[in-house]
Amino acid sequence: MNAIVCENLTRRFGRTPALQELTLTVPEGSIYALLGPNGAGKTTTLKLLLNLLRPSRGTARVLGLASTALRPADFRRIGYVSEDQLLPEWMNVAQLLAYCRPFYPQWDDALAARLRKQFDLPSDRALKHLSRGMRMKAALLSTLAYRPELLVLDEPFGGLDPLTRDDFVHGLLELAGDDRPRTVLLSTHDLDDIERLADHVAFLAESKLLLAEPADALRGRFRQIELTGTAPAACAAANRPAAWLGWREPSPTVVQFVDSSYVGGRTEAALSVRFPGARLEVRPMTLRQIFLALAREQRAAAQEAA
Amino acid sequence: MNTAGQIVRKDLRRFWGLAALATGLMALDACNGYFGFTAIIRPSPGLDVVLALIKWPVVFLFVVGLVQEDAVGGTQAFWLTRPVEPLGLLGGKLAVAAVTLVLPYALGQAGLACAIGSSAPVAFFIGVEATGLMTAVVVAAALLGALTRSLLHACAVVLGGLVLLLLLLALSGQIDARLVDFLPAFSSQISATTRLVAGFGFGLVGLLVALQAQYRRRRPAVTAALVVGTAVAAFFGGGYFPLQLVAEPSPPAAPARVAPAAPAPGVAITLQGPAYEAGFSRFYDRQAKRAADRRFVAVPVQISPPEAGRFVSLKTATSALTYADGTRRTFARVNSGVSENRMALAALKAALGLSTGPRPNPSYSSRLNLFSLDPAENPVPPTRPARLEVQLGFTEFAYAVEAALPLARGATLTRNGETWRLDTVRFDAQGQLVVEARQMHATSLLYPKGRARPDRQFSSTFLHAVVLHNRRLNEFSIGRSEYPRPAFDSGGFVAEQRLAHKFSTVSSPDPDKPGPRLDARWIADAELLILALHSSGDFTQTLTVENFFLRHLAESPPPFWQQTADRTQ
Numbered sequence: 001m002n003a004i005v006c007e008n009l010t011r012r013f014g015r016t017p018a019l020q021e022l023t024l025t026v027p028e029g030s031i032y033a034l035l036g037p038n039g040a041g042k043t044t045t046l047k048l049l050l051n052l053l054r055p056s057r058g059t060a061r062v063l064g065l066a067s068t069a070l071r072p073a074d075f076r077r078i079g080y081v082s083e084d085q086l087l088p089e090w091m092n093v094a095q096l097l098a099y100c101r102p103f104y105p106q107w108d109d110a111l112a113a114r115l116r117k118q119f120d121l122p123s124d125r126a127l128k129h130l131s132r133g134m135r136m137k138a139a140l141l142s143t144l145a146y147r148p149e150l151l152v153l154d155e156p157f158g159g160l161d162p163l164t165r166d167d168f169v170h171g172l173l174e175l176a177g178d179d180r181p182r183t184v185l186l187s188t189h190d191l192d193d194i195e196r197l198a199d200h201v202a203f204l205a206e207s208k209l210l211l212a213e214p215a216d217a218l219r220g221r222f223r224q225i226e227l228t229g230t231a232p233a234a235c236a237a238a239n240r241p242a243a244w245l246g247w248r249e250p251s252p253t254v255v256q257f258v259d260s261s262y263v264g265g266r267t268e269a270a271l272s273v274r275f276p277g278a279r280l281e282v283r284p285m286t287l288r289q290i291f292l293a294l295a296r297e298q299r300a301a302a303q304e305a306a
Numbered sequence: 307m308n309t310a311g312q313i314v315r316k317d318l319r320r321f322w323g324l325a326a327l328a329t330g331l332m333a334l335d336a337c338n339g340y341f342g343f344t345a346i347i348r349p350s351p352g353l354d355v356v357l358a359l360i361k362w363p364v365v366f367l368f369v370v371g372l373v374q375e376d377a378v379g380g381t382q383a384f385w386l387t388r389p390v391e392p393l394g395l396l397g398g399k400l401a402v403a404a405v406t407l408v409l410p411y412a413l414g415q416a417g418l419a420c421a422i423g424s425s426a427p428v429a430f431f432i433g434v435e436a437t438g439l440m441t442a443v444v445v446a447a448a449l450l451g452a453l454t455r456s457l458l459h460a461c462a463v464v465l466g467g468l469v470l471l472l473l474l475l476a477l478s479g480q481i482d483a484r485l486v487d488f489l490p491a492f493s494s495q496i497s498a499t500t501r502l503v504a505g506f507g508f509g510l511v512g513l514l515v516a517l518q519a520q521y522r523r524r525r526p527a528v529t530a531a532l533v534v535g536t537a538v539a540a541f542f543g544g545g546y547f548p549l550q551l552v553a554e555p556s557p558p559a560a561p562a563r564v565a566p567a568a569p570a571p572g573v574a575i576t577l578q579g580p581a582y583e584a585g586f587s588r589f590y591d592r593q594a595k596r597a598a599d600r601r602f603v604a605v606p607v608q609i610s611p612p613e614a615g616r617f618v619s620l621k622t623a624t625s626a627l628t629y630a631d632g633t634r635r636t637f638a639r640v641n642s643g644v645s646e647n648r649m650a651l652a653a654l655k656a657a658l659g660l661s662t663g664p665r666p667n668p669s670y671s672s673r674l675n676l677f678s679l680d681p682a683e684n685p686v687p688p689t690r691p692a693r694l695e696v697q698l699g700f701t702e703f704a705y706a707v708e709a710a711l712p713l714a715r716g717a718t719l720t721r722n723g724e725t726w727r728l729d730t731v732r733f734d735a736q737g738q739l740v741v742e743a744r745q746m747h748a749t750s751l752l753y754p755k756g757r758a759r760p761d762r763q764f765s766s767t768f769l770h771a772v773v774l775h776n777r778r779l780n781e782f783s784i785g786r787s788e789y790p791r792p793a794f795d796s797g798g799f800v801a802e803q804r805l806a807h808k809f810s811t812v813s814s815p816d817p818d819k820p821g822p823r824l825d826a827r828w829i830a831d832a833e834l835l836i837l838a839l840h841s842s843g844d845f846t847q848t849l850t851v852e853n854f855f856l857r858h859l860a861e862s863p864p865p866f867w868q869q870t871a872d873r874t875q
Contacts, residue, residue: 052381072389080387086377087384090320102312103389 003028003150003183004049008058011044018044020207021058026185026200031172033194033215034187035291036204042187043082045204046154049185050080063150076104079148079181081139083158089128093121093138097145104146112145119171133164140171144181151181157190169193191288201287205298215287222290223262224283227255227275245297258285258293309391313398314405317372324368325406331361332407336414339800340421341716342729342744358798365407365440366447370460372399373451378520380455392521403444412436415799419748422800423720424758431753432799438506445513452520453529499552499751499760505544512536552752573618573700574669575849578606584673600678602640605851610669617653617839622699625677627692627854635692637677642698650703650839651784654771657705657837658782660813674698694854698847705771709836711743713774713829723747723757726836734808739824741772741785741834742806748799764803769839772807774824778831783809783824805836 004026011019019041026032034042047053049062051070060067063077070078091099093116101107116123119137127135136156143151157165172184173196188194194201202212211218240247243261250256255275259267262282271280285293318325335357338344344354376395377383385395416433424432454460516532584604611618624639676696709726711717717728730742749760774783785807812828814821 047381050387052386072391075387075389078387082382084382085384085387086382088316088320088375095319099312099316100388103309 001028002026003030004032004060004062004185006045006049006058006060009045009048009055009060010057011041011048011053012056017207019048019204022204022209024202024209024212026183028183030200031184031198032186032200032202033198034185034202034204035189035191035194035287036187037189037295039207040189040204041207042189042204043154044207046080046082046152046185046187050078050152076106076146077149079143079146079151080154081136081143081152081156082154083136083156084154085139087127087135087139089135090126092124092126093141094123096127096138096142100142100145107146109145111147112141115141115144115171119167131164133160133168136160137164137168137171140168144175147178147181149182151184153184153186155188155190156186157188157193165190165193169197173197191286191291195287198287203291203294205295206302210294210298218290219284219287220264221260221262222285222293223259223267224285224289225257225259225271226281226283227271227278228281229253229278246293258290260293309394310397310401313376313390313395314401317375317398317402318406320375321368321372321402324364324371325402328361328364328368329406329410331357331364332410332414335361335798336418339418339746339798339802340725340727342727362443365443366464367457368407369403369444369447370451370454370457372402373448374454374457374460377455378452378523392523393518396518396521399448400444403448404441407444408437408440411440418800422725422746422748423723424748425723428723428748428750428753428758431750431758432748435750435752435799438510442506442510442513445510445517449513449517449520449533452517496547496550497553499754500550501544501547502751503544503551504547505540508543509536509540512539552754573612573620573847574610575674575698575847576608576610576669577851578608578671581605581676581854584675602675602678604673604675606671607674608669608671616656617650617703617705619701619703620672620674620698621701621844623674623676624697624699626695628695629690629692639699640675640678642675650771653703653839654705654773654784654837655813658773658775658784658813660782691853691855694851696849696851698849699844700847701844702842703839704842705837706840707835708770708838709743709834710775711834711836713741713832713834717834728834729804730806737810737823739774739809739829740788740806741774741809742804743772743834743836744802744804746800746802749801750799764801765838770805771837771839772805773835773837774809774829774832775835776812776828776832779828781821781828782813783811783821783832784813785809 002025004024006022006024009019009022009024010017022041022045024045034045036042044053048055049060049067051067054068062070063074065074088096088099097112097116101109119141121134121138121141122130127138130138140153140156156168160168172180175181186194186198198215200213201215201218203210240257241261243259245258245260246256248256261267268280268282271278334343338354338357342354344357376385376390376399412433415436416429419429419432420426450460450463454463512532513536516529516536519532520529581603582605584602609618609620620642622639623642625637627635627637629635674696676694709719709721711719711726711728713728713731715728715731719726724745724747727744727746728741729744730740732740734740745764747757747762747764749762750758751760754760772785772787774785776782786809788806788808809824811823812821
């Protein structure tokens with residue numbers, strides 16, 4: 001069962017494409033990270049999914065409903081927290097919760113109280129007098145308290161200090177059982193916290209989807225390869241597989257690249273055959289490293305095309 | 307959960323200050339309309355005007371802020387990703403405006419109308435009218451708030467709109483003429499009030515439809531098309547509306563046009579000199595569509611009313627010349643233009659039973675316009691002797707007491723849908739008694755009958771006389787008019803005018819000798835009488851002059867700054 005299904009989702013602002021042909025599936029129960037540099041189309045994707053924007057082409061289904069047919073009542077099942085959302089900042093946290101509560105029949109006061117304590121939010125200070133991180137926490141609190149089936153977070157870590165970010169991630173991770181939204185979709189270009197939070201990732205760049213898969217599978221198929229004692233000329237550019245990214249030759253006898261189709265054992269054997277006598281070093285990559293490798297490759301390709 | 311109710315609670319908490327300010331200003335304006343605070347606070351020139359108008363910008367700011375609190379445009383508003391129904395949100399916003407603006411305004415205006423003596427139906431229709439007016443303002447401001455992103459943006463749009471309106475007004479003369487030719491509906495039998503009400507109704511409904519479209523996040527082009535459609539529907543819907551909703555005001559109940567007590571030949575008219583060219587005036591002839599300079603021929607006269615204290619006003623003169631050969635030349639009627647101020651004072655004294663002067667039958671020198679010469683139609687001046695017959699049209703006036711009030715601040719008299727109220731009774735630094743009275747009445751567009759007719763006018767302040775009457779001594783003090791102010795109407799439903807007078811002496815039986823100064827003891831027994839001149843009838847009288855001629859007339863009209871050159875005989 002999938003929480004979100006996009007097919008060829010496209011949005012243009014005038015002649016400028018903000019998102020092109022996005023086909024994506026977010027499984028129910030996953031924490032799905034939408035990664036990409038600024039301007040990649042992450043926020044546009046989320047706004048299309050929540051019917052805040054209309055697609056120029058393509059379709060999306062959210063919790064089984066066409067995104068363009070989402071009605072206000074459907075937002076009882078969907079939570080949305082964004083860094084650029086206009087909160088009623090004249091309210092304090094208690095007033096914000098009191099304002100939101102009547103809209104949700106499933107509102108859980110006990111959970112709200114517990115989260116407020118966990119987030120260490122003062123109840124009597126107006127939101128405009130709180131730090132940015134505190135405001136984000138307040139927004140998250142007002143969303144988690146009604147146990148949404150789908151939680152959509154748009155750049156939730158933007159501008160937050162490491163401590164607040166850690167609180168925020170912990171706040172999500174420490175939610176147990178029914179308290180935790182069944183599916184979380186978040187967009188970010190801040191990768192440090194995604195490592196421990198997301199179980200699925202998708203990379204967007206230049207308004208196109210580069211890849212989308214489970215984080216473990218991604219981490220499994222990306223490796224940093226270093227070959228020592230071999231001549232780079234042994235592998236001319238034209239002969240390199242497309243799965244090899246970021247080819248570098250730091251010295252005449254050292255070659256480094258990222259293999260995006262690593263298969264344990266088989267890759268090593270193939271490289272031994274291709275580079276006989278070379279010393280092979282294979283290092284696992286973090287999501288951050290994978291993201292950087294993909295982004296650089298994309299940028300280089302764009303520059304070449306230009 | 308009732309979305310609108312939740313929004314109302316939230317917004318009242320958010321905007322209680324502005325709401326209280328707007329409601330307070332409306333209440334203050336209504337109370338000022340009755341109690342006249344601004345007349346007591348000095349110096350207060352125009353303070354009541356400011357108080358009447360200041361509520362509108364406050365209402366605008368309040369409504370725009372109210373709408374932009376939950377922004378309709380963009381994708382960042384909090385409510386967009388919450389289970390808040392757009393129409394529930396809109397309903398909540400309008401309910402807040404209804405409770406804090408529309409209801410207080412309607413109740414205030416209807417209450418004020420009741421307080422100044424309007425009948426229940428008039429007060430009811432004023433309440434309906436006030437509701438419609440404030441609702442239209444609220445909906446227009448809400449639409450502007452929904453279409454703009456900030457208060458500054460909204461204000462800029464308003465300023466731009468005002469500039470556009472001024473440009474349109476500058477072109478309105480041509481636009482009007484072409485529309486009247488183009489639209490046969492404007493010459494139909496449906497009343498102008500009905501068209502206004504229908505156009506207003508179409509406009510209000512159209513604005514509401516555009517507003518709900520904006521809240522339902524239709525494409526901007528849809529809202530823009532609805533706004534344009536609203537303007538067109540209001541204009542043409544009102545212009546072509548086929549059903550009579552509100553009748554045109556029936557003709558005013560004419561004052562009794564009875565025959566005067568002593569008809570002609572009551573007025574003695576003596577020629578004081580030869581005829582002369584008395585200047586010219588430029589007239590625009592609508593039918594001929596041309597402007598023409600008309601040269602007036604006048605003669606100095608002395609007029610004596612039939613008896614002292616009677617006030618007759620010479621209004622028109624229609625002249626005809628009969629030559630010796632029997633030919634006859636007639637002229638169009640002209641306004642005769644006779645000064646009447648001194649006669650009015652004598653009439654007032656006579657009405658009060660005071661002496662009008664040493665001569666039993668005073669006379670007044672004046673100029674009598676006989677006829678005009680239109681260069682196109684009647685260019686030849688009458689230089690041959692002829693017999694002149696002038697039919698003079700007179701109107702006779704009489705003073706009648708409009709109100710009698712105790713001489714105390716706050717004294718009020720309500721009668722026949724009208725209220726008189728004394729706002730000021732005080733001595734100034736020169737020891738003169740200053741009395742300021744306000745006359746108020748309410749009118750309704752939706753109830754154009756009797757005294758509530760929307761075109762009801764106050765009689766000019768110059769036609770009023772304010773007099774102190776000492777009941778014990780049966781003496782009078784005639785007030786001198788001070789800073790007369792024209793009737794003030796801020797677009798509300800209650801209009802008012804103020805009469806300010808100063809009193810210094812008791813009127814003496816001998817006009818050449820001033821009476822004793824007013825003192826506190828005299829004033830203690832005084833009441834205030836407000837009198838107004840009323841026409842009591844018209845009559846005509848014929849003046850005949852034998853051997854009338856003009857020696858010569860100027861070749862061409864003199865420039866306008868030389869209007870009364872006496873260049874004959």
